[in-house]
Structure formats: structure tokens, C-alpha cells
Amino acid sequence: MQKLAAALVALAIATPAAAQSPQPGEAAFRGLYKELVETNTTFSAGDCTLAAQRMAARLKTAGFPDSDLTVFIPPGRPKDGGLVAVYPGKDPKAKAVLLLAHIDVVEAKREDWTRDPFTLIEEGGYFYARGASDDKAQAAIFTDLLIRFRQEGFKGRRPIKLALTCGEEGGGHVNGAAWLVANKRDLIDAAFALNEGAGVNLDGSGKPVAHTVLAGEKSSTSYKLEVTNPGGHSSRPVPDNAIYHLARAIDRISAYSFPVMLNETTRSYFTQMARISSGETGAAMTAIVANPADAGAAAILRRDPSVNAMLGTTCVATQLQAGHAPNALPQRANATINCRIFPGVSGEEVRDALIKVIDNPAVSVSTAMVRPGVADAGPPLTPQVMDPIRQVSQSMWPGVPVIPFLLAAGTDGKALIAGGIPTYGVSGIAYEPDQGRIHGLNERIGVKSLLDAREFSYRLVQVYASQKD
Structure with a gap:
């Protein structure tokens, strides 16, 4: 990246961090x-297409020729389409940077929400709507920066x-990615891709404490526990009861x-x-890195569900039927363990x-269900990828560390x-800390957060686009 990338970063550092009002092109x-x-x-x-x-x-309208725009529609699924747009570089042999964002959203019922979930409302420093954050914020930012x-x-x-795709939320759409x-595959070929799933973590007072980078995901597999039994009349109970066997099995899993x-x-x-973590939590993190078998450190860290999710494989009961x-004595009892x-x-x-x-x-x-995607070591944390993130992040949030993490959920990555x-x-x-109420009621994103993120991606992609392979 060398000289040109350094110049772009220097320009980013010299520019005041987002909060300009208004930003260039903000109204558009x-x-x-x-x-x-x-x-x-x-x-x-809805209609992703x-x-x-x-x-x-x-x-x-911004000047992209039809040859650089591809609206694709999976056969037989007219509403599950997406878009691939190409912004050419100077070197036709250089591998591209791919910007990925999904445009489908989870369901939202008007009667449950305080506001209409499909009308964007700005109120009290936030934008409210379904998809205001997940993931139409990123999709809009990526589309805007090309313009x-x-x-x-x-x-x-x-x-x-740019790839805007449908189906990440898994509600029934064809997965566009x-x-x-x-x-x-050739249409989206790239050296690497930028995706959702991470951001700047704020503490309870709104202070940035870490800028995370998603660099690996767990895979999701559900297992079916099942017990069958001849059953009988409930007036003649016996110890060999399908529900009892299943309950003991679930209890064992809960304690493991x-x-x-x-x-x-x-x-x-x-x-x-x-x-940056105080007290016994910080000490436990240091201890677990030194010795993953440290049971005391693990016990402290497992108190936080988000931290526990990164310590290894997790399993939890999610459904019961018996x-x-x-x-009548039960003839069948089963449970889903995700x-x-x-x-x-x-998975085996x-x-x-x-x-x-x-x-x-x-x-x-x-094995009851395997979500697409195989658990692997994750993408490599190379200087080519990480250095620009650190440099641009420091220009906007000085002193806030950039920290890679493992996502327990899943994305199209x-x-x-x-x-x-x-x-x-x-x-x-x-x-x-409420993560923008993603997938929940009254999903929201801070107006300043959205505009800062717009500026961050705008600067970052310029650096990546100017790199050498």
C-alpha cells in the first residue's frame, strides 16, 4: 500500500472524525x-429484488454503465434477487475488494412495535425501523460510497x-451470497471481502472501548434427542418413562x-x-491465554454469555416435545439441542x-440440521487487511483498540x-450494550453512529482500493 495508502491514511488522520455537520453528500x-x-x-x-x-x-443515475450493474434473480424466486456492481480500478489485473451486505430483514409486526417498523423515523438521536441497523445500514453505506x-x-x-444479497436471515429466501x-463466482471474485458483524463497542455511558473485527465464525448444528417407549396408562407409572430419560439427558447437557x-x-x-478489562475479568482473560485449561479463569469468564460463546463449542436446549x-405414559419424547x-x-x-x-x-x-458453512480457522489476520483498519480507526477513535473476535452467530461471510x-x-x-435491538422490537441505530460509520468505510475502502496485491 505503500506510498499512496499512507497518503490516504494521512489525509484521513488530518480530517476531523465524522461528526461533521453535514457530511459531504449527507442529504443524498x-x-x-x-x-x-x-x-x-x-x-x-417483502421483495429483495x-x-x-x-x-x-x-x-x-450516478453514472454507472449497465455493463457494471448486474441484478441477479435465482431461478423460480422472483423476489429473492440481489445486485452486483463493479467500480473499475486502474489495474485490470488487480484483484478486487468486495463489499458484501444483505438486504433482507427479519419479520416485524406493527402491533408489537412502538412505531411503524417499515417507516424510517428519526427520533431522539436514533433512526428506528426494521433493518435500520441489520443490515441495511451497511448496505446503504457501501452503495453510497461507490456513488x-x-x-x-x-x-x-x-x-x-458491491454485492447486495438476500437470504442471510434464513427466513425462507434463497441465500444470495x-x-x-x-x-x-467470477462475478464476485476478490482478494478479500468486507462484511457485517462487528463495530465499535460502546460502554454504558456511550464511550467507545473497542473496535471489533469479525475474523471467524462458529458453525451451527442442531441435534435431536429422542426417547421412545411402549407407554401405557398414566394410572400405572413406571420408572422407565420417556420424559424422565429425556429430562435427565437435558440436565446433564446443561451442566456440561x-x-x-x-x-x-x-x-x-x-x-x-x-x-482494558478491570478486576478479575481482565486477570482471567490473561490467565486463559496462558493456560486454556485454567478452570478458575474459565469459570469467571463463563459468567458473561458473550465471552462464554468465544471460549469453545456451546450447546443449549431450544425445543421440547413429549x-x-x-x-397416558409418553411413548415418545424429543428435544432439539442447538x-x-x-x-x-x-459436527460428529x-x-x-x-x-x-x-x-x-x-x-x-x-443430527437434525446443519446450517450452511463449515467451521474453519477463519480468514488470516494479515497486515494487508488489519493495518488499514487500525490506521483509519485511530484517526476517528484515537486510543480505541482494534480487536479481532470470533462470532458465535453467523453471517454470509x-x-x-x-x-x-x-x-x-x-x-x-x-x-x-443493547446491540441496537437487532432482530428485536424497535430496532435502532444512532444517527451519529450511522454517519461516523459512513465516513469510516469511505476512508477505509479508499485505502484498500489503492493497495498493491
Whole structure:
């Protein structure tokens, strides 16, 4: 990156951190963001293809030729479409930077929300709407920055590609990212991709404490526990009861913790978080890095569900079903156990561990559902990727450390990684402890947070686009 990248970073450092009022092109960005958020893209009543077409129209108005815009629609799914846009670089042989964002959203019922979930409302320093944060904030930011680059005449060495896709939320849509990997891999080919899933963590007082980078995800597999029994009349109870067998099995799983596992990402996370975490939590993070078998340190860290999720594989009971009549002994009882599996661990290993923990041949354990994506070591934390993030982040949030972390949930990054494109979650979006109420009622994002993130991505992508391979 060398001279040009350094110059761009120097320019970023010399520029006051976002909070300019208004930012260049802010009014146009707000209009784009509003249009995208208010385009319903739920599975039940929405249309991702319409949202993709509207973003394509904005890019075309900004000067993008039709040859650089591809609205793709999976066969037989007219509302599950997406958009790939290409902004050429100076070097046609250079590998691109890919910007990935999903445009589908989870369901939202008007009767449950304080405000109409599909009308963007600005109130008290926040934008409220379904998708205001997840993930239409990032989709709008990425689309907007391509428009800004076109208007300003910016030309980096690398091409920049944008993929707006449907189906990340898993509600029934075709997964657009996976579809592109399987059917249009050349269209999205890139040196690496930027994705959702991370941001600036704020403490309870709104102070930035860490800027996280998603550098690995767990895989999700559900297992079915089942007990069958001849049953009988409830007036003649016997110890061999399907519900009792199942209840004891679930209780054993609830009391079991998988061994602590660390990889490059989580070692880095705990090492850096230990420096800014006070008291026994910080000490426990230091101890667990030195010795993953330290049971005392693990016990302290497991008190925090978010931290516990990064310590290794986790399994939890999520569904129960048993019996066929209130006056009959149960003939069948089953439960769903959802496991988030640490990178490098196979689903079969987890199944074997559950069987051993349950230790009851009356309880069968079978694989019920495997979410697409294989747990792996995650994308490499190379200087090419991490240095620009640190430099631009420091220019905007001085003194706030950039910390890679492992995501216990999942994003479309798995599909890209499986297709050979290293993918990193980095957004610059600042999140309060409630995480913007993502997937919940009254989803929101801070107005300043959104505008700061817009500026962060604008600066960061310029640096990446000017890099050497």
C-alpha cells in the first residue's frame, strides 16, 4: 500500500472524525438509506429484488454503465434477487475488494412495535425501523460510497465490487451470497471481502472501548434427542418413562461445558481485552491465554454469555416435545439441542461428546440440521487487511483498540470463505450494550453512529482500493 495508502491514511488522520455537520453528500445518503429501509424485504411480504433494483437505479443515475450493474434473480424466486456492481480500478489485473451486505430483514409486526417498523423515523438521536441497523445500514453505506467515488472521480488501483444479497436471515429466501458463489463466482471474485458483524463497542455511558473485527465464525448444528417407549396408562407409572430419560439427558447437557479452545482470533481478542478489562475479568482473560485449561479463569469468564460463546463449542436446549395424551405414559419424547461449534471441530465430534455426556442408551442422538458453512480457522489476520483498519480507526477513535473476535452467530461471510474469498466483518458502526435491538422490537441505530460509520468505510475502502496485491 505503500506510498499512496499512507497518503490516504494521512489525509484521513488530518480530517476531523465524522461528526461533521453535514457530511459531504449527507442529504443524498439519507435519501438512499430511507428508500432502502422502507423497501420491505421480509420473507412474508417483502421483495429483495425491488430493493436491489432501486439501488441499481441510484448507481445508474450516478453514472454507472449497465455493463457494471448486474441484478441477479435465482431461478423460480422472483423476489429473492440481489445486485452486483463493479467500480473499475486502474489495474485490470488487480484483484478486487468486495463489499458484501444483505438486504433482507427479519419479520416485524406493527402491533408489537412502538412505531411503524417499515417507516424510517428519526427520533431522539436514533433512526428506528426494521433493518435500520441489520443490515441495511451497511448496505446503504457501501452503495453510497461507490456513488461518492464516481462523483469525485476517485480511481484506486483495485476494482471495488458491491454485492447486495438476500437470504442471510434464513427466513425462507434463497441465500444470495451462497447462490453467487455457486453460480456466478467470477462475478464476485476478490482478494478479500468486507462484511457485517462487528463495530465499535460502546460502554454504558456511550464511550467507545473497542473496535471489533469479525475474523471467524462458529458453525451451527442442531441435534435431536429422542426417547421412545411402549407407554401405557398414566394410572400405572413406571420408572422407565420417556420424559424422565429425556429430562435427565437435558440436565446433564446443561451442566456440561465443552473444553476451552483458543485460536489466533480468540487469543488476540482475550489478550487485548485483558488490557482494558478491570478486576478479575481482565486477570482471567490473561490467565486463559496462558493456560486454556485454567478452570478458575474459565469459570469467571463463563459468567458473561458473550465471552462464554468465544471460549469453545456451546450447546443449549431450544425445543421440547413429549407425550400424546394427558392420561397416558409418553411413548415418545424429543428435544432439539442447538450447538455453535468452534472452528476446526467437526459436527460428529460434538455428537459423540453429547452421547458421552448423556450416558444413557435409551436416548438417541442424531443430527437434525446443519446450517450452511463449515467451521474453519477463519480468514488470516494479515497486515494487508488489519493495518488499514487500525490506521483509519485511530484517526476517528484515537486510543480505541482494534480487536479481532470470533462470532458465535453467523453471517454470509461463511459462504464467501467457503468459496475462497477471505471475509472480514468491519463496519465502524457504534453499538450500545443493547446491540441496537437487532432482530428485536424497535430496532435502532444512532444517527451519529450511522454517519461516523459512513465516513469510516469511505476512508477505509479508499485505502484498500489503492493497495498493491
